[in-house]
Structures are given as structure tokens and as C-alpha cells.
Amino acid sequence: MAPKLPPHHPVQQSSTVSGAGQAAAHAAPRGLMRWLLTTNHKEIGSLYLIFSLSMFFIGGIFALVVRAELFQPGLQLVNPEFFNQMTTMHGLIMVFAAVMPAFTGLANWMIPLQIGAPDMALPRLNNFSFWLLPVAFTLLLSTLLMPGGGPNFGWTFYAPLSTTYAPPSTTFFILSLHIAGISSILGAINIIATILNMRAPGMRLMDMPLFCWTWLITAFLLIAVMPVLAGVITMMLMDINFGTHFFNAAGGGDPVLFQHLFWFFGHPEVYIMILPAFGIVSAIIPTFARKPLFGYASMVYATAAIAILSFLVWAHHMFVVGLPLAAELFFMYTTMIIAVPTGVKVFNWITTLFRGSITFEPPMLFALAFVVLFTIGGFSGLMLAIAPADFQYHDTYFVVAHFHYVLVPGAVFAIMAGGYYWLPKWTGHYPNVKLAQWHFWLSVIGVNLTFFPMHFAGLAGMPRRIPDYALQFADFNLVSSLGAFMFGASQLVFVAVVILCVRGGERAPAKAWEGATDLEWTVPSPAPLHTFETPPTFRPQAH
Amino acid sequence: MSGGSYYVPATSKWPILGSLALGLMMVGTGMVLVYDRGTLLMVVGILSVLAVMALWFRDVVRESRQGLYDAQMDRSFRQGMGWFIFSEVMFFGAFFAALFYIRTFALPWLDGEGAKGVAALLWPDFVASWPLMSPPDPAVVGPEQTFSPWQLPLVNTLILVGSSITLTVAHEGLKEGERATTRNWLAATLVLAVSFIIIQGVEYYEAYAHYGITLEAGIYGATFFLLTGFHGVHVIIGASILAVMLVRVLRGHFARDNHFGFEAACWYWHFVDVVWVGLFLFVYVF
Numbered sequence: 001m002a003p004k005l006p007p008h009h010p011v012q013q014s015s016t017v018s019g020a021g022q023a024a025a026h027a028a029p030r031g032l033m034r035w036l037l038t039t040n041h042k043e044i045g046s047l048y049l050i051f052s053l054s055m056f057f058i059g060g061i062f063a064l065v066v067r068a069e070l071f072q073p074g075l076q077l078v079n080p081e082f083f084n085q086m087t088t089m090h091g092l093i094m095v096f097a098a099v100m101p102a103f104t105g106l107a108n109w110m111i112p113l114q115i116g117a118p119d120m121a122l123p124r125l126n127n128f129s130f131w132l133l134p135v136a137f138t139l140l141l142s143t144l145l146m147p148g149g150g151p152n153f154g155w156t157f158y159a160p161l162s163t164t165y166a167p168p169s170t171t172f173f174i175l176s177l178h179i180a181g182i183s184s185i186l187g188a189i190n191i192i193a194t195i196l197n198m199r200a201p202g203m204r205l206m207d208m209p210l211f212c213w214t215w216l217i218t219a220f221l222l223i224a225v226m227p228v229l230a231g232v233i234t235m236m237l238m239d240i241n242f243g244t245h246f247f248n249a250a251g252g253g254d255p256v257l258f259q260h261l262f263w264f265f266g267h268p269e270v271y272i273m274i275l276p277a278f279g280i281v282s283a284i285i286p287t288f289a290r291k292p293l294f295g296y297a298s299m300v301y302a303t304a305a306i307a308i309l310s311f312l313v314w315a316h317h318m319f320v321v322g323l324p325l326a327a328e329l330f331f332m333y334t335t336m337i338i339a340v341p342t343g344v345k346v347f348n349w350i351t352t353l354f355r356g357s358i359t360f361e362p363p364m365l366f367a368l369a370f371v372v373l374f375t376i377g378g379f380s381g382l383m384l385a386i387a388p389a390d391f392q393y394h395d396t397y398f399v400v401a402h403f404h405y406v407l408v409p410g411a412v413f414a415i416m417a418g419g420y421y422w423l424p425k426w427t428g429h430y431p432n433v434k435l436a437q438w439h440f441w442l443s444v445i446g447v448n449l450t451f452f453p454m455h456f457a458g459l460a461g462m463p464r465r466i467p468d469y470a471l472q473f474a475d476f477n478l479v480s481s482l483g484a485f486m487f488g489a490s491q492l493v494f495v496a497v498v499i500l501c502v503r504g505g506e507r508a509p510a511k512a513w514e515g516a517t518d519l520e521w522t523v524p525s526p527a528p529l530h531t532f533e534t535p536p537t538f539r540p541q542a543h
Numbered sequence: 544m545s546g547g548s549y550y551v552p553a554t555s556k557w558p559i560l561g562s563l564a565l566g567l568m569m570v571g572t573g574m575v576l577v578y579d580r581g582t583l584l585m586v587v588g589i590l591s592v593l594a595v596m597a598l599w600f601r602d603v604v605r606e607s608r609q610g611l612y613d614a615q616m617d618r619s620f621r622q623g624m625g626w627f628i629f630s631e632v633m634f635f636g637a638f639f640a641a642l643f644y645i646r647t648f649a650l651p652w653l654d655g656e657g658a659k660g661v662a663a664l665l666w667p668d669f670v671a672s673w674p675l676m677s678p679p680d681p682a683v684v685g686p687e688q689t690f691s692p693w694q695l696p697l698v699n700t701l702i703l704v705g706s707s708i709t710l711t712v713a714h715e716g717l718k719e720g721e722r723a724t725t726r727n728w729l730a731a732t733l734v735l736a737v738s739f740i741i742i743q744g745v746e747y748y749e750a751y752a753h754y755g756i757t758l759e760a761g762i763y764g765a766t767f768f769l770l771t772g773f774h775g776v777h778v779i780i781g782a783s784i785l786a787v788m789l790v791r792v793l794r795g796h797f798a799r800d801n802h803f804g805f806e807a808a809c810w811y812w813h814f815v816d817v818v819w820v821g822l823f824l825f826v827y828v829f
């Protein structure tokens with residue numbers, strides 16, 4: 001895509017800029033160099049979003065290979081080794097290269113605008129965080145071409161599958177994940193410093209839009225758990241290359257240790273992928289219900305509670321590895337408790353809608369679908385949280401259904417909702433409503449066709465991560481595969497909407513949505529390259 | 544912030560070059576580990592990472608000395624450094640957690656303790672102990688003997704704790720404007736840091752040459768080198784930072800009330816020190 005956003009407006013066009021902006025004094029590099037060297041939060045935000053969208057399609061193609069193979073029983077298209085590489089790469093790319101960078105991109109674009117800051121706190125570090133990603137994921141994707149193939153042990157890369165029995169390329173996989181991890185940590189540090197340090201005078205923490213709050217807490221989670229991921233993959237690297245026995249019982253180590261360390265990272269990681277989504281939905285629903293968010297403070301506390309609890313639930317992924325009974329019980333109850341703050345959030349969104357004057361613009365469509373479909377994923381999570389029941393559900397398609405409900409119509413829909421919500425601010429044009437509606441309905445139908453049958457297949461006992469299956473699962477899988485191709489194809493509509501919106505369309509005023517209240521709607525649309533070079537005056541509104 | 548404008552730094556080529564350098568380093572390292580070739584690539588990669596870091600920090604020092612950074616920038620740097628150290632704490636936390644998990648759960652279970660002790664079927668003769676001298680599988684050779692904590696490790700503990708004290712004296716000197724104090728005590732800190740690294744090197748030599756403690760020597764060797772090794776790397780990094788600080792002090796950098804670079808180096812060094820105390824207690828003593 002042509003690097004067209006944001007337009008490079010001369011500084012004077014911005015109504016909020018004092019004459020003295022220093023950034024204007026530096027002659028900005030042009031062409032490719034502008035994007036390689038940029039320290040501007042809007043340009044970096046666009047880079048993140050474009051990167052994420054590209055990776056979304058690459059990860060999507062991998063998923064479609066999987067679904068094509070599973071279209072009917074028997075082995076037809078790919079061999080099992082390649083099938084495993086596809087499931088693994090799909091998960092890794094979607095988690096680390098699509099969803100996480102999309103949220104970071106939105107954070108880059110919107111947090112400074114929402115708190116009235118001129119840029120991120122550490123702009124060069126920001127550029128570094130972004131450009132590490134293409135490096136990391138080029139390396140990761142290149143493992144597919146290496147002798148022995150790419151990672152084939154699932155996105156959770158359990159030892160000893162990922163150590164003793166792993167392909168040689170695993171070392172490169174580990175190193176690429178290290179780069180991605182550095183990127184996440186530095187990005188998170190930047191976001192925390194921005195939020196804590198750059199707010200407009202008069203804006204207290206409890207005045208911030210919820211997107212900033214959820215990102216503040218997400219950034220804390222990132223800094224806390226990405227190093228643990230770095231630690232565990234380092235131990236893998238040593239087991240593979242230096243003869244240590246961390247995850248090998250022959251030397252006194254323990255493969256289960258891998259799972260503990262991985263899930264201590266992994267569970268907070270799933271919240272890293274959903275908390276910013278909560279923030280986006282909490283911005284959109286009040287805007288289009290034309291009512292202030294119900295229970296602002298409880299939203300903040302619920303987010304914090306989820307974040308703290310997320311450190312205490314990791315072994316719910318390990319109910320069947322042979323934990324002591326006390327551990328099974330502990331992790332079962334802590335996991336169920338997480339549903340309480342999650343429920344608070346859903347309650348608040350619904351109460352915000354109650355008696356609102358609701359309109360159904362594209363962002364609102366996605367946000368409403370989010371509330372309904374994410375909640376389905378939350379309920380299946382509760383089912384999985386029941387340890388004795390999970391003995392049956394674990395490693396079946398029921399788990400796949402669960403996490404796809406929270407991640408696709410959850411995290412991904414929220415990202416798209418955010419995209420539709422803020423596109424007018426980024427491009428100065430409204431997205432094409434007709435096309436957006438097509439995108440929405442095709443996506444909703446596609447997502448449910450794909451993932452709802454997986455609940456049944458899983459409850460009936462279909463294991464996950466297999467290229468072939470028993471005949472009784474054939475109908476469910478056929479529907480899933482058709483739905484997946486429908487969902488995949490409808491994302492092309494999204495690309496069309498974005499490109500058309502960058503090129504033109506109905507012009508949007510500064511306050512693009514009638515009911516929107518946050519600071520970003522006080523700067524012109526499209527937002528000029530430099531905004532808030534002098535701090536804006538901020539008047540807190542009653543939440 | 545009375546009506547003033549923010550400081551927004553100019554674009555810089557170091558971030559993009561830094562990510563390319565890091566990519567080069569990782570590809571080179573992977574080549575060496577997996578295919579046993581590409582040493583040159585790895586060395587070039589490592590050198591370019593170091594070069595970019597040096598040049599990037601040089602720019603930051605220059606801008607700081609030109610007085611471009613305001614109080615807000617200073618706060619951003621402080622918070623950035625603080626959270627970075629927190630991430631390091633979590634990194635070591637994972638390694639300590641691994642050590643505790645192995646010692647309290649994994650080994651006793653391998654010995655058949657508890658309802659889940661099925662591993663006893665695999666290696667019925669295995670007896671759990673710490674330090675683990677005989678790993679479950681006889682094919683894995685355990686360490687012959689372990690270090691007494693009250694020799695070199697104790698010396699190193701005293702050195703490192705001492706170095707935190709000398710560094711604090713140096714910092715106090717800077718705050719009082721007594722540059723000679725700062726210079727001398729900082730130099731003393733650096734000497735202690737280097738002696739720590741040398742003693743650690745001697746210990747590693749002893750481990751391999753006489754004690755049979757190696758990376759391959761079962762889980763004891765693995766955790767020993769994981770914890771002390773990553774700590775050692777951090778000492779080397781910290782010592783390099785202190786060396787840069789010494790050079791800057793000699794060149795007359797840092798004001799009494801404005802010397803965050805120096806303070807950040809102190810924070811980092813105290814962090815490395817605290818990690819060592821944990822290591823001393825749980826790797827050597829208990």
C-alpha cells in the first residue's frame with residue numbers, strides 16, 4: 001500500500017500548534033527515508049497497522065491451508081509435517097505479528113492524541129520498536145524454507161517437542177522471538193512513560209479515556225511477562241545447543257517446568273491481546289449510544305483486577321499434566337474469579353446501551369458484535385475452567401473454539417471497530433458505509449460458521465492439531481472450512497474500504513462522530529503530522 | 544509547563560540501523576549454532592550492535608549536554624530506565640523460579656514422592672538431593688563436587704556489596720560537587736567490578752577443570768551456569784556502563800543537580816548487586 005497516511009501537512013495548518021514547534025525546525029526526510037527514520041507517533045502508528053494487516057493476511061493464508069486440509073476426512077492437500085508447520089506458524093504470526101502490533105499501532109496513533117501529548121515519550125525508541133518487527137518476522141517466516149522445515153510444535157512450543165524432537169530451524173525461531181520480545185518490551189516502556197508523563201495539564205489518571213487505561217495496564221503486563229518468555233526460550237536454546245537438561249528428566253529437569261514458565265507468560269499474554277480491545281469498545285459504545293460510559297471507575301478497577309488475577313491462573317492450561325490436587329483446585333477457583341471482573345465489563349457495556357439513542361455506524365456494528373461474541377468465548381472459558389470438565393475438553397476443538405471466539409470476534413473485531421472509528425481521524429474521510437456493512441455481515445457470519453461448529457466437534461472428542469479425523473466429525477469440519485474461506489475473503493473487503501478511505505470519500509470534520517467526546521476529536525481530521533505541540537487545556541468531564 | 548513547548552527529538556538513523564544490526568547478529572548466531580558456520584557474520588553482527596549502541600548513546604549524551612532535554616524528558620528517561628530494570632527483574636525471576644521449582648517439586652517427584660510420583664518407574668534407583676550429584680539417567684554425568692560458598696563466592700559477595708557502597712559514595716560526591724571524590728570512588732568501583740569478573744572467570748575455570756560442574760552436568764550444572772552466567776553478563780554490561788561514566792566524569796560531564804546518566808548507571812549496578820545476593824543465597828549457600 002502506498003504510504004499515504006498521515007498526510008504531511010505543514011505545521012501551520014494545525015489549530016493547536018504554537019509557532020515555536022521545534023520539530024518543524026528539522027527538515028524531515030522524504031520518500032523511503034521518511035518511513036525508515038520517522039520518530040512521529042502517527043507515522044509509526046501507521047507503519048504498525050500496515051505491518052499488522054499484512055501479517056494478518058499471511059497468518060490467514062496459513063489458516064486457510066489448515067482449513068482446506070480439514071475440509072474433509074483423509075489426507076489430501078498437504079503432508080502432516082507441513083500441516084503442523086502451518087498450525088504453528090498461523091498461531092505465532094497471528095499472536096505476535098498481527099494482533100499485538102495492531103494494538104501497538106493503535107496505541108501509537110491514539111494515546112498521544114487522547115492525552116493531549118505532542119508525541120510518544122521516547123520517539124526514537126518508538127521507531128526502533130517498530131523496525132525490529134519486520135526483522136523478527138522475516139527471520140521467523142524464513143524458517144519455513146530451512147532444511148527440516150519451520151516450527152512444527154504448535155504456537156505453545158512445549159518441550160520436548162520443541163527441544164529434543166524439534167527441527168534444526170528452532171534455534172532461528174527462538175532468536176526471532178527474542179527480537180519480537182525486545183520490540184514489545186521497549187514499546188510497552190514507551191507507552192507507560194507516555195501515559196504517566198505526557199498527559200495534558202489537568203488530566204488526572206482517572207480522567208483518561210479507557211483505551212489509555214487499558215493500554216497502561218497492558219503495558220505493565222507486557223513488561224512483566226515478556227522477559228519470562230525470553231527466559232524460557234533461552235532455556236530451550238540452551239537445551240538444544242549447549243547440552244543442558246532444563247526440560248529433560250534424564251538430567252533432573254522437567255518438561256512440565258517448561259509449561260509452567262510458558263503459561264506464566266502465556267495467560268497474561270492472552271489478556272495483553274484483549275485488554276486494549278476492552279478499551280476500544282469502551283470508547284465506541286458510549287459514542288454511538290450517546291451516553292457516557294456506565295461505571296467508568298469500575299471499568300478501571302475491573303481491568304486492574306483482571307491484570308493482577310492473570311498472574312495467578314496460568315496452570316488452567318495444565319489441568320491434565322499431573323498437578324497435585326491442591327494446585328488443580330487453586331487454579332480452578334482463581335480462573336473462575338477472573339470471570340467476575342470480566343462480567344463487570346460486559347454489564348457496564350450493556351448498561352451503557354440501555355436507553356441510549358443508538359445508531360449503527362460501522363464501528364458500532366463491530367463493537368456490538370464484540371460484546372455478544374466475546375461473551376460466548378468467556379462462557380466457554382468458564383466451562384474450561386472447571387478442572388474435572390477440562391479433563392474431557394482439553395486438547396480438543398472445544399479449546400480451539402473458545403480461544404478463537406475471544407480472539408477473532410473479540411480482539412480482531414475490536415481492532416477493526418477501532419479502525420472504522422478512527423479512520424476519519426487518520427484520513428479525513430469516512431469509510432464507505434455500504435462496503436463496511438458488507439464487511440461486517442460477511443465477517444460475523446463467517447466467524448460463527450467457522451468457530452461455532454468447533455464447540456460441537458470438540459465436545460464430541462475431536463482432538464486439535466491433527467490433519468485427519470474420524471468420519472463422524474466430517475460435517476462440522478465442512479461447515480468450519482466453508483466459514484473460514486468466507487471470513488478470509490471478506491477481509492479483502494476491509495482492505496478495499498481502507499484503501500478507498502485513504503484515497504477519498506465523504507469528508508470528516510474534526511469531530512467525526514456526533515457523540516464522541518475524547519481529546520482526539522478536537523484536532524482537525526485528518527490529524528496534522530504534529531499535534532498538541534503546546535499542551536491543550538483539558539477540562540475533565542463527569543464520567 | 545507554563546505554555547512552553549515540548550521537546551520532540553529529531554529523526555535518527557540509529558534505530559533502523561540498530562534493528563538491522565540486531566537481525567544480523569541473530570542470523571549469524573543462528574548460523575553458528577545450527578550450521579556451524581557464519582562466524583564472521585556473527586562477529587560483524589555483534590560489533591555492529593555494539594557500534595550502534597555506542598553511537599546512539601553518544602548522540603543522546605551530546606543532546607543532553609546541549610541542554611536540549613527538559614524536565615519532562617528527564618522524567619521519561621527515569622521511568623524508562625526504571626521499567627527496563629523491572630523487566631530485567633522478571634527475567635531473572637523466571638530463572639530463580641525454575642531453580643525453586645526443580646528443587647522443591649521436580650526432583651522429589653522424580654524420586655517417587657506424592658501421588659504423581661510415577662517417574663519412579665523409569666528410574667527406580669534415583670534419589671533426590673540438592674545439589675543433584677547423580678542425575679536420574681546414569682548416562683548423564685553429574686558434578687563431582689560443588690563449591691564451598693565460603694571461599695570465592697563469599698569473596699565475590701563482599702566485592703560486589705562493597706562496590707555498591709563505593710558507588711554510592713561516588714554518587715554522593717557528585718551531588719556535593721566534589722568531583723575528585725566521584726572520580727576516585729567510581730574508579731574504585733570499577734576496580735571491584737573487574738575483580739568480580741576475574742574471580743568469576745577463575746571459578747568457571749575451576750568448575751570445568753576440577754569440579755565437574757559443566758553445562759551438561761544434569762540440572763545442577765544447568766541452573767548453576769544459567770543463573771551465574773546471565774548475572775555475569777549483566778556485571779560485564781554494568782561495568783561497561785560504569786567505565787563510560789568514569790570517562791564522562793573525567794571529561795567534566797554531569798552537573799550536581801542534573802546527572803541522570805550517572806544515576807541510571809547506579810540503579811543498574813545496585814540491581815546487579817541485589818541479584819547476586821539472591822544468587823549467593825540460593826545457588827551457593829542453601
Ligand code: HEM
Pocket residue numbers: 156270271273274316317335336338339342377378379380381382384385386390393394395399402403406407410411
Ligand atoms: C472468562 C475468561 C476466560 C476464562 C475463564 C478462560 C479459561 C481458559 C482455560 C481454562 C483454558 C485452557 C483450556 C485447555 O487447554 O484445556 C483456556 C485456553 C485459552 N484461552 Fe481462555 N479463558 C478466558 C478468556 C480468554 C481470553 C480473553 C483470551 C484471549 C483474548 C483467551 C485465550 C485463550 C487461548 C489462546 C487459549 C488456548 C491456548 C492453547 O492451548 O493454545 N481466553 N482459557
Ligand SMILES: [Cu+2]
Pocket residue numbers: 266267270313314316317
Ligand atoms: Cu489462560
